[in-house]
Amino acid sequence: MANEIEKQVAELAEKVKKLENRQAKDQISIIAYSGDLDKMLAAMIIATGARAMDTEVKIFFTFWATAMLRDKNKSAKGKDLMSKMFGFMLPRGTSQLKLSKLNICGMGTAMLKGLMKKKRVASLEEMLATAGELGVEINVCEMSMDLMGFKKEEMIDYPNLKYVGVGSYLADADESRIQLFI
Amino acid sequence: MTTDELKALKSDKTVDARGTACPGPLLAAKKAIGDVQAGQIMEILSSDEGTKNDIPKWCKKMEYNYLGSIDEDGIYRLFLKK
Numbered sequence: 547m548a549n550e551i552e553k554q555v556a557e558l559a560e561k562v563k564k565l566e567n568r569q570a571k572d573q574i575s576i577i578a579y580s581g582d583l584d585k586m587l588a589a590m591i592i593a594t595g596a597r598a599m600d601t602e603v604k605i606f607f608t609f610w611a612t613a614m615l616r617d618k619n620k621s622a623k624g625k626d627l628m629s630k631m632f633g634f635m636l637p638r639g640t641s642q643l644k645l646s647k648l649n650i651c652g653m654g655t656a657m658l659k660g661l662m663k664k665k666r667v668a669s670l671e672e673m674l675a676t677a678g679e680l681g682v683e684i685n686v687c688e689m690s691m692d693l694m695g696f697k698k699e700e701m702i703d704y705p706n707l708k709y710v711g712v713g714s715y716l717a718d719a720d721e722s723r724i725q726l727f728i
Numbered sequence: 729m730t731t732d733e734l735k736a737l738k739s740d741k742t743v744d745a746r747g748t749a750c751p752g753p754l755l756a757a758k759k760a761i762g763d764v765q766a767g768q769i770m771e772i773l774s775s776d777e778g779t780k781n782d783i784p785k786w787c788k789k790m791e792y793n794y795l796g797s798i799d800e801d802g803i804y805r806l807f808l809k810k
Contacts, residue, residue, distance in 0.1 A: 591750065595751040666749050
């Protein structure tokens with residue numbers, strides 16, 4: 547009888563340990579996908595806010611959003627024609643992003659930026675810098691970079707920037723309590 | 729705490745986040761709280777109405793003791809004990 551109980555306790559302890567390992571961490575995983583100014587602002591506000599709440603933040607930049615991480619003062623050599631074309635057509639960094647709505651040939655975007663300044667809402671550039679200071683981790687989708695012909699040497703200097711694949715995102719998301727696709 | 733009790737409080741640290749928009753006050757509070765010792769009182773000044781709801785939630789998450797707020801002509805004074 548006592549043996550039986552001991553065995554059951556040991557089994558339970560094992561199960562609890564496994565469950566504890568599976569528990570989500572105080573962490574948020576964000577997929578930055580759209581690359582629209584308004585949506586990227588939302589992503590960065592959430593990311594920096596989360597750090598203020600001591601929550602770990604990992605942002606996976608993929609597809610259109612990767613263009614936001616280009617440095618307009620840097621360039622890369624040795625691109626083929628298609629890469630050059632993509633590079634030319636896509637935004638070179640945060641300052642060239644457009645609104646997803648009411649862009650009106652850039653007029654709406656300019657108006658919003660003016661309003662943000664007036665109302666003292668931090669710009670995307672400032673938020674990205676704050677995110678770096680606060681330890682927001684940025685993971686960039688290697689495949690998107692390759693597809694759009696972006697090279698590492700044209701990307702911004704950011705303290706926690708890594709080039710990864712979908713596996714890293716999934717592993718991060720798996721242990722995050724919050725997940726967002728923006 | 730009542731408004732009078734809050735008004736009588738002596739803050740050990742005051743964070744002036746007036747004029748900044750979300751998430752400015754939260755980031756300012758987070759930055760300042762490092763200088764505050766356990767048991768000390770911190771006051772946050774904000775002109776952003778959302779802060780009034782955000783700071784109590786922030787306190788709950790960070791396990792600080794939220795004491796209350798005073799509304800003075802569109803400026804919110806929020807108090808917490810670390």
